[in-house]
Amino acid sequence: MKYDAIVxxxxxxxxxxxxxxxxxxxxxxxxDKGHLPFGKQSAFCRGRFSFDCYFQELWExxxxxxxxxxxxxxxxxxxxxxxxxxxxxxxxxxxxxDDNESFSFPTGxxxxxxxxxxxxxxxxxxxxxxxxxxxxxxxxxxxxxxVNLLKEKYGRFIKVSDLSLLAVLKKLHMPSKAISxxxxxxxxxxxxxxxxxxxxYALVIYGYVNSKPFVPLLGMYDVSLTLFEKFTxxxxxxxxxxxxxxxxxxxxxxxxxxxLDGKKYLTDNVICDxxxxxxxxxxxxxxCVPSKAKSLTxxxxxxPRMVCVYLGLNKSASQLGLKHASYxxxxxxxxxxxxxxxxxxxxxxxxxxxxxxxxxEASDKGTCVICLQSLIFSNVFSKTVTMDNYFxxxxxxxxxxxxxxxxxxxxxxxxxxxxxxxxxxxxxxxYTNNADGSMGYMTSKCDNLLxxxxxxxxxxxxxxxxxxxxxxxxxxxxxxNYLSGYDAYLSIMEKEDNDER
Amino acid sequence: MKDSVSSSDIKKFDNICKERQEAINxxxxxxxxxxxxxxxxxxxxxxxxxDVFVSDIKKETMDAKTFSLKCKDKSMPLFKAGSYIVLDFKxxxxxxxxxxxxxxxxxxxxxxxxxxxxxxxGIVSNHMLNDVNVGDSFTIHGPFGNFNYSSLRDKENVLALxxxxxxxxxxxxxxxxxxxxxxxxxxxxxxxxxxxxxxxxDELDLLAKKCDKIDVHYILSDENLDGxxxxxxxxxMIMGYELGKYSYFVSxxxxxxxxxxxxxxxxxxxxxxxxxxxxxxSELELHHILHSLTVISGEEKKVVDCYEDEPLLKAxxxxxxxxxxxxxxxxxxxxxxxxxxxxxxxxxxxxLASDMKYHYIHPCVSYPLSxxxxxxxx
Numbered sequence: 001m002k003y004d005a006i007v008x009x010x011x012x013x014x015x016x017x018x019x020x021x022x023x024x025x026x027x028x029x030x031x032d033k034g035h036l037p038f039g040k041q042s043a044f045c046r047g048r049f050s051f052d053c054y055f056q057e058l059w060e061x062x063x064x065x066x067x068x069x070x071x072x073x074x075x076x077x078x079x080x081x082x083x084x085x086x087x088x089x090x091x092x093x094x095x096x097x098d099d100n101e102s103f104s105f106p107t108g109x110x111x112x113x114x115x116x117x118x119x120x121x122x123x124x125x126x127x128x129x130x131x132x133x134x135x136x137x138x139x140x141x142x143x144x145x146x147v148n149l150l151k152e153k154y155g156r157f158i159k160v161s162d163l164s165l166l167a168v169l170k171k172l173h174m175p176s177k178a179i180s181x182x183x184x185x186x187x188x189x190x191x192x193x194x195x196x197x198x199x200x201y202a203l204v205i206y207g208y209v210n211s212k213p214f215v216p217l218l219g220m221y222d223v224s225l226t227l228f229e230k231f232t233x234x235x236x237x238x239x240x241x242x243x244x245x246x247x248x249x250x251x252x253x254x255x256x257x258x259x260l261d262g263k264k265y266l267t268d269n270v271i272c273d274x275x276x277x278x279x280x281x282x283x284x285x286x287x288c289v290p291s292k293a294k295s296l297t298x299x300x301x302x303x304p305r306m307v308c309v310y311l312g313l314n315k316s317a318s319q320l321g322l323k324h325a326s327y328x329x330x331x332x333x334x335x336x337x338x339x340x341x342x343x344x345x346x347x348x349x350x351x352x353x354x355x356x357x358x359x360x361e362a363s364d365k366g367t368c369v370i371c372l373q374s375l376i377f378s379n380v381f382s383k384t385v386t387m388d389n390y391f392x393x394x395x396x397x398x399x400x401x402x403x404x405x406x407x408x409x410x411x412x413x414x415x416x417x418x419x420x421x422x423x424x425x426x427x428x429x430x431y432t433n434n435a436d437g438s439m440g441y442m443t444s445k446c447d448n449l450l451x452x453x454x455x456x457x458x459x460x461x462x463x464x465x466x467x468x469x470x471x472x473x474x475x476x477x478x479x480x481n482y483l484s485g486y487d488a489y490l491s492i493m494e495k496e497d498n499d500e501r
Numbered sequence: 502m503k504d505s506v507s508s509s510d511i512k513k514f515d516n517i518c519k520e521r522q523e524a525i526n527x528x529x530x531x532x533x534x535x536x537x538x539x540x541x542x543x544x545x546x547x548x549x550x551x552d553v554f555v556s557d558i559k560k561e562t563m564d565a566k567t568f569s570l571k572c573k574d575k576s577m578p579l580f581k582a583g584s585y586i587v588l589d590f591k592x593x594x595x596x597x598x599x600x601x602x603x604x605x606x607x608x609x610x611x612x613x614x615x616x617x618x619x620x621x622x623g624i625v626s627n628h629m630l631n632d633v634n635v636g637d638s639f640t641i642h643g644p645f646g647n648f649n650y651s652s653l654r655d656k657e658n659v660l661a662l663x664x665x666x667x668x669x670x671x672x673x674x675x676x677x678x679x680x681x682x683x684x685x686x687x688x689x690x691x692x693x694x695x696x697x698x699x700x701x702x703d704e705l706d707l708l709a710k711k712c713d714k715i716d717v718h719y720i721l722s723d724e725n726l727d728g729x730x731x732x733x734x735x736x737x738m739i740m741g742y743e744l745g746k747y748s749y750f751v752s753x754x755x756x757x758x759x760x761x762x763x764x765x766x767x768x769x770x771x772x773x774x775x776x777x778x779x780x781x782x783s784e785l786e787l788h789h790i791l792h793s794l795t796v797i798s799g800e801e802k803k804v805v806d807c808y809e810d811e812p813l814l815k816a817x818x819x820x821x822x823x824x825x826x827x828x829x830x831x832x833x834x835x836x837x838x839x840x841x842x843x844x845x846x847x848x849x850x851x852x853l854a855s856d857m858k859y860h861y862i863h864p865c866v867s868y869p870l871s872x873x874x875x876x877x878x879x
Contacts, residue, residue, distance in 0.1 A: 035825065035834055035837065043853050045832075045851040046647065050854065151506060151511060158506050161513070161514050162514065218854040218858065219854065222854070222855035225855045225858075226855070229859050239879070240878055241825055275535075277534060277535040278535045280535075281532065281535030281536070282536070294529075294533055295529065295530045296525050314771055314772060382537065382538055385542065387542065387546060387579045390546070391579070399652075399653060414653070417653060417654045417773065419654070420651055420653055426546070429539050429540045435534075435535060436537040436539050437543075444524075446517070446521045446524050447525070451517045455518055455521070455522075
C-alpha cells in the first residue's frame with residue numbers, strides 16, 4: 001500500500017500537516033519514535049502538578065470575527081472550538097536586574113503606545129509609526145509570491161525588508177529607551193536587536209500586541225492531542241515507537257521510508273518535523289543528497305540550547321505576589337550585551353511563565369506552576385557536560401535560575417517548591433533528536449525569515465521532501481511551527497494541482 | 502518614512518535573496534553533520550534497553566537475594582540514588598515486567614544491584630530466588646524514577662521511613678552519601694517483622710558508624726530485642742525528630758504509605774516535605790470477576806479474558822497481546838491507550854487533563870469494572 005504522504009515526527013508542524021492532508025482526503029501515515037507523538041509540544045506530570053514541556057502561549061489566534069493567521073488554520077482544521085483558551089491582557093513584563101527596574105505592557109496597540117508614552121515621554125509618534133509599519137508587514141507577508149503586488153501596494157514593506165529591527169527603529173527616531181523596551185522579545189527570536197530582521201520581529205510583536213496571546217486552558221498538550229485526535233478520527237494512520245532509519249529516494253524523488261524494525265513504507269511525499277542535519281546527514285544516503293542541500297544545511301548555525309526549570313509551588317501566585325504571566329528577566333536592557341553574556345554557560349537571563357496568572361486552573365487551589373526558561377547561544381553546554389558532572393551541572397543551573405527569578409520578583413519561591421524538574425539540552429536530545437539539543441537554526445542578517453520564505457519552494461532539493469517545525473523556513477518561533485505544517489500541506493496540494501495540469 | 506518606492510529600494514529588496522544565496526554557496530558541501538556528542542551522550546544515558554547478565558548473587562536473608570547485573574561490553578548509565586529499573590522476565594513464553602530499585606551506589610557503574618524479596622505466590626520473585634543463576638541474562642529498561650533527593654526542593658535532613666524491602670532505594674542513597682555523591686543527612690527508621698529479615702543491616706550499621714550524615718534505627722514488630730525498637734513506626738517516633746526540619750522519604754508497601762499519610766495529616770506536614778517511592782502494587786478493593794477485553798491495534802482486533810482484580814495490561818500479557826509498557830505503575834505513559842467503551846478503575850493517576858478529556862488510560866494501573874474496549878497507541 002502506498003501513502004499519499006508520510007509525516008516523520010508529530011510536533012506542532014507534523015501534526016498540522018498530517019491533519020490538513022488527511023482532511024483533504026489524503027491517506028497519511030504519521031511516524032514518531034516516542035510513546036507520544038508530540039515532540040516538544042508535550043507535557044508531563046509530577047506529583048499533583050502537570051507541566052507543558054516547552055512554550056505555553058499561542059500567537060495570532062485572533063477573535064471570533066477577526067481570526068489571526070493561526071486562528072484561521074485551526075478553524076479550517078476544525079479544531080478551534082475543541083481547544084478552550086484564555087486570552088492574555090498583558091504582552092510582557094520586562095525586568096532589568098542591574099537597574100532594578102521593571103516595565104509591563106498591555107495588549108492592544110493603543111494601550112501599548114500609551115503605556116510606552118508613560119515610561120518614555122515623546123515616544124508616541126515613533127510608536128504609532130512602528131505599529132502602522134507592523135500592520136503593513138503583516139498584510140504584505142502573505143503576498144510573497146507576488147512581488148509585483150508587493151512593489152505596488154506595500155512600498156514601506158519593501159523599504160524595511162532588508163533592515164534590522166534596530167535600523168528601522170532608529171529611522172523612526174524612536175527614543176533609545178523605547179527601542180530597548182520594544183525589543184524585549186529578542187529572546188524569542190534568538191538575536192540581538194541589531195541582528196533581528198525587522199520583518200520577523202514585526203510579525204511576532206504585532207501578533208502579540210494586536211491580536212493578544214492565548215493560553216490553552218488544558219495546556220499546549222491539549223492543542224497537540226486535539227490535532228492528533230482529529231487526525232485519527234478522520235482515518236489517519238500512525239505508528240509510535242517507530243524510528244525512521246532511512247528516507248528512500250530514486251532519481252532525486254522521494255519513494256518511501258524505512259523504519260528501524262526493517263519495515264518499508266511507500267510514498268511520494270515525506271514531511272519531516274526534524275532537523276535537516278538529521279535528514280540530510282543520516283536518513284538520506286549521502287550520495288543521494290544534492291550538494292545544494294548540503295551547502296544550505298552546512299551554512300546554518302545551530303540555534304540556542306535551552307534549559308527549562310519546571311516548578312510546582314505550594315502557594316498560589318497571588319500569595320506569592322506574582323502578578324505577571326510572563327517575566328523577561330535581563331541584566332540590562334541592552335540586547336547586544338546580553339546576547340554575548342548568553343553565550344556563556346552561566347548566564348542570568350531568563351523568561352519565566354506563571355501560568356496561573358492567566359489560567360487559575362493550571363494547578364490545584366493554593367498552588368501554582370512556574371516555568372523558567374534560559375537560552376544558551378553557543379555549544380558551551382555540550383562542551384562542558386559529561387556523564388559524571390551532569391546531575392550537578394543541571395542542579396547548579398536551576399539553582400541559579402531560581403535565584404535570578406527571586407531577585408527579579410522579590411518573591412521567595414525556594415521554600416515553596418513541592419515539585420521540580422529540570423530539562424537541559426541533553427533532555428531535548430533524548431526526546432527530539434535535535435542536533436546538539438538546539439532549537440532550530442540561528443537567523444542572520446542575510447539568512448532570516450523573509451528570504452527563507454521567499455526561497456522555500458526552490459529549496460525543496462529533493463522532489464517530495466518537505467520540512468516543518470523549528471528547522472523549517474518559518475524559523476523556531478513556536479506558533480510558527482503550526483504555520484509551517486500548514487505550509488507543507490499547501491505545497492503538496494499545489495504540486496498535485498500542477499501535476500494534474 | 503515615505504511610502505514611495507525608489508529603484509534603489511527595489512534593488513535592495515531583490516538583493517535580499519541574492520546575498521543569502523551567496524552566503525549559502527560559500528558554505529562547504531561536505532556531508533552534513535548530525536551526530537553531535539550531546540546526542541550520543543543522551544543515548545548513552547538513556548538507552549531504550551540494556552542487555553545484562555547476572556554477575557553475582559548474594560543471599561541477604563532467608564527470603565531476599567541481591568543480584569548484580571552487568572553489561573558485557575560497557576558500563577551502566579549514571580542514575581540518581583533512589584531510581585529503579587524495569588526487568589523483563591521471560592517465563593513460559595510470557596514476558597513479565599517488574600520494577601526494582603537499584604540498591605548499589607551510583608559511584609560504581611560497573612553494575613547495578615537489585616535486591617529481591619520473596620512475595621508469597623509471586624511468579625517473578627519466586628523464580629528469581631529459586632531458579633536464577635550467575636550468568637543468566639535479562640533485558641532491563643531505565644533507570645527511571647523521581648524518588649531522588651533534590652537540594653533545591655528537600656530539606657537538609659531526610660527522615661527515611663522504611664518498611665521491608667523498601668530499604669533498597671534508601672540503601673542506594675546511604676551508599677551515595679558515603680561515596681560523597683549526595684550531600685544530605687539521612688536518618689533511617691527501618692521497620693521489619695524480625696531481626697533476621699533485616700536486609701543490609703551490617704552495612705547500614707557500618708555506614709552509620711563511619712559517616713556522620715547517616716543514622717539508622719530498627720523497629721521490629723514481632724520481636725522485642727535489646728537495641729531495637731518494638732512495634733510499628735509511629736507518630737510518636739516521627740515526632741522525635743523536630744517537625745519542620747525534615748523531609749520525609751517513604752518507601753515500602755502501599756498500605757504503609759496510606760498509614761503514614763494519615764500520620765502526616767495529623768502532624769500538618771506539607772505535601773512538599775513528603776516523597777514516596779512508586780507504588781509497586783495495588784491496594785484497590787477488587788473482586789475476581791471475569792470480563793472481556795477487546796484490544797484494537799491498527800487493523801487488528803483481539804478479544805481476551807480479563808479479571809476485575811487484574812490490571813488490563815496483565816490481561817494483555819496473559820492473552821499474548823504485545824503492548825508497549827515499561828514502568829507498570831502508571832508513571833511512564835508507554836502503555837497509554839484510549840478507552841473506547843466500558844469502565845475502569847485506576848489506583849494511581851498520572852494522566853494529563855487533556856488525556857482524560859479524550860478518554861486515555863494507563864492499562865498498567867487500570868482495572869476493568871465491565872467489558873472493556875481499548876485502542877493501543879503504538
